[in-house]
Amino acid sequence: KKKRDTIYSNRGMNLEEDINTSNDYYLLVERAVIHKKPTPIQVVKVDYPSRSAAIIKEAYYRQSSTTDYNGVYKGYYLDFEAKETNNKTSFPLKNFHEHQIVHMKRCNQQMGITFVLIRFSCYNRVFLLDSSYLIDFWENKLNNGRKSIPLAFIESKGFEIGYGFNPRLDYLVAVDKLLEMKMK
Template sequence: MSFHYPNGKRYVPAAKKTAKPLAHKEKKWSYSNRGMTLEEDINQSNEYYLAHGIACIHKKPTPLQIVQVDYPKRSAAVIKEAYFKQASTTDYNGVYKGKYIDFEAKETQNTTSFPLKNFHEHQIIHMKKVLDQNGICFVLLRFSQTNEVFFLDATYLLGFWDRMLNGGRKSIKKEEIEEIGQSIPLGFHPTIDYIKIIDYIYNL
């Protein structure tokens, strides 16, 4: 496959290998020391961005299908039975430097590849629509066993999805993610500084 960044620049593996890794000046922490989930870490990072006026990005609430409601008082209603519905888009969205941000976060226990079954077709369709509108769309992928988090632009994910639909492998090799994605060093505040990666890739 031939890869290009969303800003039109062609991805050149050799250049990336000689580039210095993105450094994080703050104290490094490990998932094994904190027991935090990927979602909790992203939520903490988003709270940091919001509190410091960096970005306004939130987790989308999971839609509910309400089945039974009681009205003990005219002014109050109590939900007695409800079910979580499958979300039709991605987990997170918001605004950063005037740009629309939209992304999904996924984890795997695998150590050598990331299964594409972790994504739903409706999420792939949604990400394509965001890209069609020139939004910034990506996925954060965590390899739980090694505590590694990678930033992968949605354009690449769509390419791997199409490869699967055309009879190719049903997962993304970790080597592929390491080559075209960006590793995110884990920090303290924010825990997962994906905004720094956005600045780096999209020249913001």
């Protein structure tokens, strides 16, 4: 039981923390406005002790219908997922949920900029990959295609993001490259 809690709370925390810290920095220097969407929670029971704040006494995590992050940067709507893997040679597609793919497709239709930030934990390497590639792999998988995206593919089509001091993970540099590529 203890072990399960630990796994649950640490899953994906490194990458997410780095992104959150970077987003705080981007806000501070007025470079972008990007927030992590709160986890949706279904509240069932609330107590209102007198003179103090409401206490939620029973609630459940709900499945998010969208992705982890969204916001605005230089007039562009950005929307993305952050994912980590311990795999060494490819990124397993089972890390994604159908609703995340659907959401990214919908945003693309509205000319939003959608992508994934993928971290290979063994190498501590992070890449930005445009959602169009992810969607292709996803649909190919549904037709009995391969179940993961090879690291070599991500290296060739994605943009690697270097770690720094502040922001810790300057992923907007990769977004700039993505925008440049898209505008061509």
